[in-house]
Amino acid sequence: MSKTRMNTAMTRRALLARLSGWSAVALAAGAAWTGGQGFTPARAQELNFLRIGTGRTSGAYFPVGGLIGTLVSNPPGSRPCDRGGSCGVPGVIAVAQSTGGSVDNLAGLGSGQLDLAICQADVAYGAYRGVAEGEGVGVPAFDGLRAIGTLYRESLHLVARADSGITGLQNIAGKRVSLGDVGSGTLVSTRLLLETMGLGEAGVQANYDQPNIAADKVARGELDAFFFFGGAPVALVSELRQRVDVSVLPVExxxxxxxxxxxxYLTIGLIETGLYDNPLPIPTLQVGAVLVTTLKMDDALVKALTAALWAPQNRILFEQGPPQTRLANALAATQGHAVPLHPGALRYYRSVGILGRSGPMTP
Structure with missing residues (x-):
């Protein structure tokens, strides 16, 4: 595991006292939110440190994890939420930890080295069902995995040099391609994709690079293309386009x-027009990015974390944060989460009327 890193890019600003344009669901959530949702530290001034598994610092998971840490943290001495201060959980200090990605995060949760994590929905589903490991993609079985909610949707990017001769999956055979970093959800999905195509890893000159390293290799001409799952627009891809002539190609x-x-939990979707100067939408595979934890985490704490995450006062921080999460909301969080909701998260969504008393408890 990489060392824990505190995301210092996000600074808390004075929050709006009143937000306009909120739906009835959001207003109900605001009425129910009371700052700690019933969670009280055992002793005054007690600190509860939480480690959030994310991904490489060059990807989207790391800044998103930093934002989540900001939203749910509320160390002693913080200014009250209704006075423009922290709307997090009293005594909680949550930090984003850089990892290899979804598979690494599940391993970290299972070993107790992580408390929360971001994970691709398809990888989480495979681990919960205990089927992915048998298919040789390296995802450990994990029946204690539970969701707090879906954060946003990710798109599979196939980024290729203009001089590579690659125009799509149909002519990727034999090319030098990075399939994703070891421990990442990208690698899990691209392996399954190549197998489903009948090509397999042996059908390409496979590399297994961190996203920033893959981009550098493409820029230097050492790779023809790389795959990367991320919420569009991915900054790494946008920056690479300024260095070398590359295209984001259809995955169809x-x-x-x-x-x-x-x-x-893999669906066919579109990367919107114009995100990479593309004149038309780009068809590709998409998957949800889900915030997960384990059944071992206290129900009251998880309910409080979920309430803090979706507190209406925090809406402005979503809007000013990473582009992937700007449309994140509590209603969407209850859809496509792939594994059962944690009982504490379920209690929160029921308390604000987003979910009925009967569920859903299972994906």
Whole structure:
């Protein structure tokens, strides 16, 4: 595991006393939110340090994890939420920790080295069901995995040099391609994709690089292309386009359709027009990025964390934060989470009327 890093890019500003344009669901959530949602530290001034597993610092998970840490933290001495201060959970200090990605995060949760983590929904689903490891993609079985909510949707980016001869999946065979970093959800998904296409890893000159290293290799001409799952627009991809002539290519075809049909949480979607100067939407695979924890975490604490995450006063921090999460909201959080909601999160969503008394408890 990489060393814990505190995300210092996000600084808390004076929050708006009143937000306009909120839906009835958001207003209900605001009425129910009371700052700690019933969670009280055992002793006054007691600190509760939480480690959030994210991804490489060059990807989206790390700044998103930093934002989550900001939203849920409330160390002793913080100014009250209703006076423009912290709306987090009393006594909680949460920090984003850089990791290899989804698979690393599940391992960290299982070993107790992490308390919360961001994970691709399809990887979380495979681990919870205990099926992915048997398929050789390296995801450990994890029936104690539980969701707090879906944060946003990620798109599979196939980024290729203009002089590589690659125009899509149909001519990727034999090319020098990074399939994703070891420990990442990208690698899990691209392995499944290549197998479904009938190509397999042996059908390409496979590399297994961190996203920033893959981008550098493409820029130097050492790689023809790389795959990366991320919420568009991915800063790494946008920056690479300023260095070398590359394109974000469609991920489509019969193999993609078969994979989407066989995997409950991989879907076919579009990267919007203009995000990479693309004149038309780019079809590709998409998956939810889910905030997860384990059944071992206290129910009252998880309810309080969920309430703090979606506190209406925090809306402005979502809007000013990473572009991937600017549309994140409590209603969307209850959809596509792939594994059962943690009982504490379920209690929160029920308390504000987003979910009925009957569930859902299972994905």
């Amino acid at each position: 075809g019969e193999g993609v359709e078969r994979l989407a049909q066989s995997s409950p």
